[in-house]
Amino acid sequence: MAKRIDITDLNIHYGAFEAVSGVNLAVEPRSVTALIGPSGCGKSTVLRSLNRMIEVIPNARVDGKVLLDGQDIYGEDVDPVNVRRVIGMVFQRPNPFPTMSIYDNVIAGIKLEKRRSKKADNDDIVERSLRAANLWGEVKDRLGRPGAGLSGGQQQRLCIARAIAVEPQVVLMDEPCSALDPISTLAIEELITQLREEYTIVIVTHNMQQAARISDTTAFFNLSGAGKAGHLIEVGPTQRMFSNPEEKATEDYISGRFG
Amino acid sequence: MAQQTLSQPDEVSIKGASVRRGDKVFFNLARSAGIFMLLLTGSIGLFLLWKAIPSLQSNTGNFFTTQTWFPDSTPPLFGIAALAFGTLMTSVIAMVIAVPVAIGIALFIAFYANRRIASSLGFVVDLLAAVPSIIFGLWGLSVLMPNMQGFVEWLSTYFGWIPIFANPEEVYTKSILIAGVVLAIMILPTISAVTREVFLQVPRGHMEASLALGATRWEMIRMVVFPFGKPGMISASMLGLGRALGETIAVALILSAVFEINWQITEPGGNTFAANIALKWNEAGTNGLSALIASGLVLFIITLLVNMVARWIISRRKDYSGAN
Amino acid sequence: MSQIQQDLPVSSLELQNELKGKRLPRWAPWAVAGGAVVLALVLALVGAISGIPLIAVVAGLLFVVGETAWSFRVEGRRHATDRFATTIVYTAFVVAVIPLIAILFSVVQKGMAAFSLDFLTGTMRNINARDAGGGVAHALVGTIEQVAMATVIAVPIGILVAIYLVEFGRGRLATWISFFVDVMTGVPSIVAGLFIFTGLILTFGLERSGFAASLSLVILMLPVVVRTTEEMIKLVPNDLREAAYALGVPKWRTIMSIVLPTAIPGIITGVMLAVARVAGETAPLLLTTFLSQSMNWDLFNGPQAALPTMIWDQIASGTDTALDRAWGAALVLILFVAILYVGARIIAKVYAPKTH
Numbered sequence: 001m002a003k004r005i006d007i008t009d010l011n012i013h014y015g016a017f018e019a020v021s022g023v024n025l026a027v028e029p030r031s032v033t034a035l036i037g038p039s040g041c042g043k044s045t046v047l048r049s050l051n052r053m054i055e056v057i058p059n060a061r062v063d064g065k066v067l068l069d070g071q072d073i074y075g076e077d078v079d080p081v082n083v084r085r086v087i088g089m090v091f092q093r094p095n096p097f098p099t100m101s102i103y104d105n106v107i108a109g110i111k112l113e114k115r116r117s118k119k120a121d122n123d124d125i126v127e128r129s130l131r132a133a134n135l136w137g138e139v140k141d142r143l144g145r146p147g148a149g150l151s152g153g154q155q156q157r158l159c160i161a162r163a164i165a166v167e168p169q170v171v172l173m174d175e176p177c178s179a180l181d182p183i184s185t186l187a188i189e190e191l192i193t194q195l196r197e198e199y200t201i202v203i204v205t206h207n208m209q210q211a212a213r214i215s216d217t218t219a220f221f222n223l224s225g226a227g228k229a230g231h232l233i234e235v236g237p238t239q240r241m242f243s244n245p246e247e248k249a250t251e252d253y254i255s256g257r258f259g
Numbered sequence: 260m261a262q263q264t265l266s267q268p269d270e271v272s273i274k275g276a277s278v279r280r281g282d283k284v285f286f287n288l289a290r291s292a293g294i295f296m297l298l299l300t301g302s303i304g305l306f307l308l309w310k311a312i313p314s315l316q317s318n319t320g321n322f323f324t325t326q327t328w329f330p331d332s333t334p335p336l337f338g339i340a341a342l343a344f345g346t347l348m349t350s351v352i353a354m355v356i357a358v359p360v361a362i363g364i365a366l367f368i369a370f371y372a373n374r375r376i377a378s379s380l381g382f383v384v385d386l387l388a389a390v391p392s393i394i395f396g397l398w399g400l401s402v403l404m405p406n407m408q409g410f411v412e413w414l415s416t417y418f419g420w421i422p423i424f425a426n427p428e429e430v431y432t433k434s435i436l437i438a439g440v441v442l443a444i445m446i447l448p449t450i451s452a453v454t455r456e457v458f459l460q461v462p463r464g465h466m467e468a469s470l471a472l473g474a475t476r477w478e479m480i481r482m483v484v485f486p487f488g489k490p491g492m493i494s495a496s497m498l499g500l501g502r503a504l505g506e507t508i509a510v511a512l513i514l515s516a517v518f519e520i521n522w523q524i525t526e527p528g529g530n531t532f533a534a535n536i537a538l539k540w541n542e543a544g545t546n547g548l549s550a551l552i553a554s555g556l557v558l559f560i561i562t563l564l565v566n567m568v569a570r571w572i573i574s575r576r577k578d579y580s581g582a583n
Numbered sequence: 584m585s586q587i588q589q590d591l592p593v594s595s596l597e598l599q600n601e602l603k604g605k606r607l608p609r610w611a612p613w614a615v616a617g618g619a620v621v622l623a624l625v626l627a628l629v630g631a632i633s634g635i636p637l638i639a640v641v642a643g644l645l646f647v648v649g650e651t652a653w654s655f656r657v658e659g660r661r662h663a664t665d666r667f668a669t670t671i672v673y674t675a676f677v678v679a680v681i682p683l684i685a686i687l688f689s690v691v692q693k694g695m696a697a698f699s700l701d702f703l704t705g706t707m708r709n710i711n712a713r714d715a716g717g718g719v720a721h722a723l724v725g726t727i728e729q730v731a732m733a734t735v736i737a738v739p740i741g742i743l744v745a746i747y748l749v750e751f752g753r754g755r756l757a758t759w760i761s762f763f764v765d766v767m768t769g770v771p772s773i774v775a776g777l778f779i780f781t782g783l784i785l786t787f788g789l790e791r792s793g794f795a796a797s798l799s800l801v802i803l804m805l806p807v808v809v810r811t812t813e814e815m816i817k818l819v820p821n822d823l824r825e826a827a828y829a830l831g832v833p834k835w836r837t838i839m840s841i842v843l844p845t846a847i848p849g850i851i852t853g854v855m856l857a858v859a860r861v862a863g864e865t866a867p868l869l870l871t872t873f874l875s876q877s878m879n880w881d882l883f884n885g886p887q888a889a890l891p892t893m894i895w896d897q898i899a900s901g902t903d904t905a906l907d908r909a910w911g912a913a914l915v916l917i918l919f920v921a922i923l924y925v926g927a928r929i930i931a932k933v934y935a936p937k938t939h
Binding site: 051053056058081082084085088089091093095096097098099100108109112159162163166 | 373374462464465466467468469470471472473474475478482483486487
Binding site: 282368507 | 637662665673676678680682685686689690744748751762763766767769772773775777778782802805833835860863864866869870873891894895910920924928
């Protein structure tokens with residue numbers, strides 16, 4: 001199921017402001033790639049460009065190529081709606097739909113495509129997705145209750161279940177643990193490690209220990225100056241990045257000297 | 260309770276009595292103004308009731324079911340049945356037209372229009388609320404009505420088999436339908452402004468979540484915006500309804516005031532509580548004024564209830580969105 | 584393109600289809616719109632339909648049907664629904680703007696015909712319905728006096744209520760006041776007139792006068808003034824208040840010298856909008872002062888004219904000359920309201936609190 005992503009010469013502008021410039025990055029299938037760097041370095045912007053969610057922001061403009069197994073997702077006849085089905089996303093703040101039950105939250109994406117799907121099929125999808133998100137045991141007896149009634153960590157796992165219910169190729173995660181307590185964070189990290197078996201995962205994180213714990217590849221972004229565009233400084237296997245980075249800026253950031 | 264509300268740092272001020280006295284005077288002044296507001300609302304109902312009683316006592320008909328209005332004849336005979344019907348009918352027509360259009364406008368400004376011009380477009384719609392109702396009446400009577408005649412004729416010719424559109428007399432002016440259309444235009448800005456505010460409060464995270472699942476813009480609106488905005492849309496509509504029920508001048512100018520219940524909405528006729536008061540006020544004798552006041556009391560109570568329900572729904576929604 | 588496709592493994596070909604989704608070309612809506620207009624015009628030429636409004640409606644329907652059908656064939660149900668919804672939403676906005684433009688156009692066009700210096704300075708004294716001439720001076724004076732008096736009464740009370748609600752109001756009393764302020768905004772204007780009539784004219788023998796009209800306008804202005812002032816006072820940052828308290832400034836002085844001055848531009852804007860709204864009220868004036876054809880400078884004695892009641896009276900006269908005067912007075916009224924609105928916008932813009 002998992003696909004690779006190749007980013008070439010990616011530039012992103014918000015109006016006249018250049019947010020990210022000259023990013024080249026390869027994301028291997030069935031791996032976790034962590035994007036780290038100080039605030040405002042454009043790592044979330046890059047993440048959002050990978051499923052064209054960047055287009056939701058007015059005036060955002062993307063130049064360069066983002067290839068999903070060789071197919072440019074910014075190609076002429078590509079439909080952003082389809083891109084987002086193939087590349088799912090989990091956000092910083094858990095955002096289950098407040099008016100929907102746990103069950104309806106999970107199948108929300110399925111319902112878009114198939115207006116009338118069989119109850120039994122839906123039940124299967126809900127169970128499979130919730131199991132995959134390590135949430136089934138906790139909620140199986142209250143699937144009809146509102147999703148907003150769960151704890152923060154459970155809500156975030158519900159959102160992951162919702163994202164994988166449509167069987168995407170890639171899952172993007174935008175600081176998925178930054179709004180959670182340590183125990184919930186641990187649960188999500190465990191989950192990410194499991195999901196790696198089936199999905200390509202790209203995660204933005206502020207937490208360097210987290211990047212070190214869960215990712216296979218780490219990409220370090222930095223600003224070239226205040227008000228200037230973010231750059232990709234260095235990318236490599238996580239172990240090497242944290243033990244023996246090639247760039248001084250990476251070493252400074254990882255050792256906590258700034259950022 | 261007064262002590263309880265004064266829980267600001269100055270209460271423990273060591274400066275003492277003079278400071279406290281200044282605060283106390285000011286507090287009492289502000290609170291009196293607030294209480295005055297409450298008394299004002301209450302006294303509207305009381306005074307209307309008090310001055311309505313004489314005519315209600317002298318009325319020989321049933322106030323609620325009589326369809327004629329002869330409060331100054333001996334014996335007085337009058338009732339609000341025709342007024343209630345006309346008020347309800349014009350308002351329902353106005354709502355049927357205005358609610359979907361107003362929601363469309365709110366969606367347009369909140370989610371479709373270019374961000375930079377959206378607020379200006381909102382202002383343009385709000386301008387419609389600034390047009391005085393007498394001008395709506397003048398325009399409705401001398402511009403819209405002649406221009407709508409062809410459409411009303413077409414409607415009753417081809418859809419006359421639906422009883423409410425039948426028009427055997429073939430006169431297509433001064434009807435409840437036209438009054439309803441003018442009312443619809445008048446309440447549009449009210450409904451769309453409140454709805455727009457609610458739509459703009461839809462949490463960004465929920466909208467992004469639905470888009471990230473591969474929803475189109477319309478699917479996002481159905482999935483996230485409508486469920487979130489439903490209470491707001493309902494109460495906005497009720498606020499619009501309140502306006503439509505109480506509108507006087509535009510309706511008085513357009514309707515050809517008739518005291519009967521006529522379901523055929525394309526025919527001349529109809530009357531409403533408010534329009535009737537304005538039209539009958541100067542020719543009314545003592546009992547006539549009292550009867551008009553009685554009908555005004557009914558209008559006041561109805562609009563009060565509608566507005567209270569609308570506000571209640573809104574205040575519940577605040578709690579609900581605060582929880583998220 | 585074909586070159587690339589050959590190089591790709593099978594799974595990627597599937598993926599390509601998955602991503603691709605056939606879309607209508609960018610020019611599709613314009614093409615359909617053009618086609619719809621042409622077709623509607625052809626229908627008009629053939630004689631099937633006539634009149635600009637009907638042609639526009641038919642063209643619009645053809646566009647909706649054409650675009651949705653095309654999209655359904657090419658893009659499928661979901662995108663067709665999305666396009667349909669988009670068309671409807673855009674239409675809703677246009678539908679709302681049409682009457683606004685039509686009304687303003689009518690008022691300006693027909694009002695200009697009656698408009699002149701004599702019209703601004705003359706009154707309706709000794710002018711019969713069929714006579715030409717006459718003017719709005721008496722009505723303009725009445726409107727200005729009544730509205731000014733209403734403002735003088737409503738603004739201090741409204742600001743005090745707002746201060747109570749924001750700065751003091753916590754318990755149940757404040758909740759009730761707040762609720763009824765909201766409810767009062769929905770009181771029909773004719774009920775406000777009835778209240779002043781029953782409460783003051785019938786009960787306390789107040790004469791029907793411009794002043795009575797002002798009082799009925801106060802009822803309508805008060806809740807608006809309270810609400811806007813409340814919003815503005817809430818915008819004043821709490822830091823300012825706390826800084827003053829920390830200096831030992833008593834609460835009432837803090838409110839008078841820090842909170843209100845900070846909020847005052849917003850309050851003025853709100854008050855001007857409230858004034859603009861009540862300036863066009865007709866119904867309460869009919870009950871509390873009725874009409875006058877001559878100049879009456881005295882707000883407190885005798886009936887007084889106002890622009891809305893003058894329009895009402897001229898329409899009721901029913902002659903062509905009277906109707907012309909009604910449009911002329913409508914133009915004066917719209918200008919009066921517009922000046923207040925634009926003034927409010929300018930004040931809001933110039934003194935907008937710099938929060939960010």
